[in-house]
Amino acid sequence: MKPLTFSLFLILFSFQAFGQSNGLSVYRIMQDHCVSCHSNANPAANLDLEGSSTNELVSWLQVHQNVTGVTPQNSEAAAKGDQYVFPGRADKSFLFRKLNNGLESSYSLGSGENEPMPLNGNTTMSDADKEIIRQWILFGARTTGNQFDEEVVRTYYDVGGQQAFPDGPPPAPAADEGFQIKMGPFFLGEGGQPGDELEFFQKWELDVPQSEVVSLDHMFSGHSHHFIIYKYNNASSANSVADGLRTYQAHDDINLVTAVQEQTKIDLPDGAAFYWDANAILDLNSHYINYSFGEVYKAETYLNVYTVPPGTASQEMHTELIANIAINIPNNEELITAEDVITSSWPNDVYLWGLMGHTHKYGRDYKVWTRENGVKSELIYDASCAEAVPGCVSPNFDYQHIPLRLYDPFVQFNLSGSNGLIHQASWLNDGPQSVFFGPTSDDEMMVLVMMYLLDTEGVNVNTEEPELPQAGLKVFPNPMNFQTEFFADGINGESRLTLLDGLGRVIRVQQNDRPYFRLEKNGLPSGIYFYEFSVDGFAPKSGKLVVN
Numbered sequence: 001m002k003p004l005t006f007s008l009f010l011i012l013f014s015f016q017a018f019g020q021s022n023g024l025s026v027y028r029i030m031q032d033h034c035v036s037c038h039s040n041a042n043p044a045a046n047l048d049l050e051g052s053s054t055n056e057l058v059s060w061l062q063v064h065q066n067v068t069g070v071t072p073q074n075s076e077a078a079a080k081g082d083q084y085v086f087p088g089r090a091d092k093s094f095l096f097r098k099l100n101n102g103l104e105s106s107y108s109l110g111s112g113e114n115e116p117m118p119l120n121g122n123t124t125m126s127d128a129d130k131e132i133i134r135q136w137i138l139f140g141a142r143t144t145g146n147q148f149d150e151e152v153v154r155t156y157y158d159v160g161g162q163q164a165f166p167d168g169p170p171p172a173p174a175a176d177e178g179f180q181i182k183m184g185p186f187f188l189g190e191g192g193q194p195g196d197e198l199e200f201f202q203k204w205e206l207d208v209p210q211s212e213v214v215s216l217d218h219m220f221s222g223h224s225h226h227f228i229i230y231k232y233n234n235a236s237s238a239n240s241v242a243d244g245l246r247t248y249q250a251h252d253d254i255n256l257v258t259a260v261q262e263q264t265k266i267d268l269p270d271g272a273a274f275y276w277d278a279n280a281i282l283d284l285n286s287h288y289i290n291y292s293f294g295e296v297y298k299a300e301t302y303l304n305v306y307t308v309p310p311g312t313a314s315q316e317m318h319t320e321l322i323a324n325i326a327i328n329i330p331n332n333e334e335l336i337t338a339e340d341v342i343t344s345s346w347p348n349d350v351y352l353w354g355l356m357g358h359t360h361k362y363g364r365d366y367k368v369w370t371r372e373n374g375v376k377s378e379l380i381y382d383a384s385c386a387e388a389v390p391g392c393v394s395p396n397f398d399y400q401h402i403p404l405r406l407y408d409p410f411v412q413f414n415l416s417g418s419n420g421l422i423h424q425a426s427w428l429n430d431g432p433q434s435v436f437f438g439p440t441s442d443d444e445m446m447v448l449v450m451m452y453l454l455d456t457e458g459v460n461v462n463t464e465e466p467e468l469p470q471a472g473l474k475v476f477p478n479p480m481n482f483q484t485e486f487f488a489d490g491i492n493g494e495s496r497l498t499l500l501d502g503l504g505r506v507i508r509v510q511q512n513d514r515p516y517f518r519l520e521k522n523g524l525p526s527g528i529y530f531y532e533f534s535v536d537g538f539a540p541k542s543g544k545l546v547v548n
């Protein structure tokens with residue numbers, strides 16, 4: 001048993017001052033389910049989950065020292081780089097993987113990691129208790145304070161609620177193609193109640209060799225406001241940032257990778273890639289809003305990363321997030337427009353591949369022009385048009401689904417001097433008060449994401465995708481009574497089926513390694529839905545599904 005340090009006595013004082021904490025709840029769950037094998041007097045695998053003190057708080061601090069950041073005795077778990085409790089990473093926490101026992105289907109035990117806990121059916125740990133432990137780990141395995149709402153978690157498991165992925169996790173890439181990252185889950189309170197909107201950042205340390213990333217598949221539900229990926233420039237910058245889900249940015253030395261508002265797979269042009277060093281450290285940013293009134297919500301985000309060996313790509317893809325924070329939008333129900341000029345000291349031309357604007361709920365428009373000799377030149381982005389291609393007949397701006405425009409060919413321009421870009425956003429504030437730049441859905445934003453190359457040698461861009469074969473997509477039966485099958489004859493490839501309700505909210509997402517899906521009704525309310533069926537290498541097909 002390690003001695004209780006002076007710093008832990010300070011923590012004990014804070015316990016006594018502020019009372020109950022998430023960590024103390026975890027300790028009590030352990031006492032109910034774990035100490036028959038892991039007692040202080042006779043700890044299996046030399047793992048004491050009880051502590052030696054008659055004071056509950058002191059014993060909890062002892063147990064915290066025994067598990068947090070400690071390498072397991074199990075050699076297979078240790079070889080994976082696991083800790084008993086790895087703050088922020090339930091997937092690398094051997095203690096959680098041992099007690100998981102079906103809660104998280106993507107976690108499993110290796111042949112040498114022995115049986116799940118608790119052993120021999122001595123006691124049954126509820127899914128709610130398991131989740132409390134996982135949430136504690138995901139929020140950094142703190143000793144003090146309440147980082148998450150335990151009542152919301154227990155409501156989800158004991159009463160029920162909505163979830164981002166009702167059909168389970170999406171398939172991960174094959175081991176020789178890439179890897180999958182999961183952020184979450186975290187739990188939102190009932191729609192319209194406190195805690196129904198949450199945004200978190202999470203530092204994510206990769207355990208992969210140097211890689212060139214050629215595709216990123218961002219997967220989340222229609223309740224997500226956005227998902228953003230950053231990459232720290234060096235380990236020392238990342239090491240100063242706390243582990244686990246956090247509410248603040250801590251972005252002093254970091255670069256943007258991608259930012260999306262809806263499920264998006266970004267396939268970079270042939271010959272281009274994001275360059276990631278070995279064991280790169282990302283920062284993930286997920287923002288969810290619970291639109292389900294009367295129900296809590298389980299929020300999750302998945303990222304499939306597809307890589308090629310170093311030296312395969314010819315050029316590095318760069319991404320910039322450009323924010324105009326000097327916006328003031330009075331609640332006078334008049335259209336307010338702001339412009340911002342984008343320039344740089346970089347003397348050479350850049351080659352623009354992608355643009356995406358971003359506002360919040362009062363947004364009414366977002367446009368981008370090239371700038372030549374100090375004035376607007378060509379309109380190259382109009383978020384009110386499909387795929388942001390200017391010139392549409394019936395413009396319609398949807399702040400929740402602002403399009404990403406990919407350019408074929410690249411847009412070549414210069415950012416120096418009186419050249420560059422001009423981006424413009426418009427808002428109409430019919431709310432109760434004036435709003436300014438800020439992170440919540442009640443604030444506003446004017447943000448532009450720009451993806452570009454510094455050279456195009458060795459790069460082939462082709463954003464056009466062929467249509468599905470003439471036979472096309474078959475959907476039968478439609479209307480649906482109990483189930484409907486979706487399939488496309490004569491083609492192969494990874495496929496995705498997305499079902500949306502009449503408000504455009506994502507209801508279900510399924511993925512398969514071939515173009516076939518069976519959609520079960522499973523409590524789906526009667527009504528009219530819309531689907532999008534996509535197969536890698538082909539333009540997506542969409543249509544209407546009637547559910548009886």
